[in-house]
Amino acid sequence: xxxxxxxxxxxxxxxxxxxxxxxxxxxxxxxxxxxxxxxxxxxxxxxxxxxxxxxxxxxxxxxxxxxxxxxxxxxxxxxxxxxxxxxxxxxxxxxxxxxxxxxxxxxxxxxxxxxxxxxxxxxxxxxxxxxxxxxxxxxxxxxxxxxxxxxxxxxxxxxxxxxxxxxxxxxxxxxxxxxxxxxxxxxxxxxxxxxxxxxxxxxxxxxxxxxxxxxxxxxxxxxxxxxxxxxxxxxxxxxxxxxxxxxxxxxxxxxxx
Numbered sequence: 001x002x003x004x005x006x007x008x009x010x011x012x013x014x015x016x017x018x019x020x021x022x023x024x025x026x027x028x029x030x031x032x033x034x035x036x037x038x039x040x041x042x043x044x045x046x047x048x049x050x051x052x053x054x055x056x057x058x059x060x061x062x063x064x065x066x067x068x069x070x071x072x073x074x075x076x077x078x079x080x081x082x083x084x085x086x087x088x089x090x091x092x093x094x095x096x097x098x099x100x101x102x103x104x105x106x107x108x109x110x111x112x113x114x115x116x117x118x119x120x121x122x123x124x125x126x127x128x129x130x131x132x133x134x135x136x137x138x139x140x141x142x143x144x145x146x147x148x149x150x151x152x153x154x155x156x157x158x159x160x161x162x163x164x165x166x167x168x169x170x171x172x173x174x175x176x177x178x179x180x181x182x183x184x185x186x187x188x189x190x191x192x193x194x195x196x197x198x199x200x201x202x203x204x205x206x207x208x209x210x211x212x213x214x215x216x217x218x219x220x221x222x223x224x225x226x227x228x229x230x231x232x233x234x235x236x237x238x239x240x241x242x243x244x245x246x247x248x249x250x251x252x253x254x255x256x257x
Contacts, residue, residue: 161193
């Protein structure tokens with residue numbers, strides 16, 4: 001799957017609302033078909049066969065203060081390890097130094113920063129709502145691959161959205177920033193957002209910063225047969241290892257440095 005590296009190298013940087021890349025048709029047809037065969041379920045009633053409910057930003061059952069944790073609510077499921085490890089080719093390339101390095105170069109990560117890849121395949125169900133947030137400083141790179149395997153979801157708003165802070169609302173973000181690095185925000189502090197194309201096999205990546213606010217809100221889509229299925233990945237900053245050893249960190253528990 002070395003072709004993935006070439007696609008990232010040749011991708012165009014999209015500058016607004018913050019630098020990012022979007023790559024359609026990211027995986028070659030045979031590769032994505034093998035992944036979908038491994039992770040697919042026939043309907044929502046079978047989700048427990050291949051997926052576990054996880055504690056993840058957005059999988060919270062109650063709202064919490066913005067200065068502590070996100071205001072996300074809803075249900076998130078993660079692919080079980082027995083199925084995750086079957087994606088041998090994909091896991092190998094995503095865990096490679098080459099994949100990390102090509103993303104670092106593309107997104108201009110400083111040479112004194114290093115990290116390692118943590119990723120998870122998730123299904124997000126109705127009610128999943130994750131308000132605008134920039135991602136914590138422990139994440140050097142954030143990326144995702146849309147793995148949903150049907151066109152039936154095209155008419156529903158399942159996209160990740162990138163936001164711009166309204167000028168009059170910077171004061172709220174700045175006030176929260178004094179208490180907590182890269183605070184989450186309230187919906188009304190941001191514009192409606194730029195939708196990242198919600199298409200099967202679309203890759204997106206950016207380097208989190210103080211302005212990289214993004215969100216997801218899922219309502220009334222036909223989840224019984226087709227679920228929003230995403231590979232969420234992050235390059236975790238090696239400075240996190242000063243807090244806990246590597247085996248502690250997952251894609252769902254990374255924190256500010």
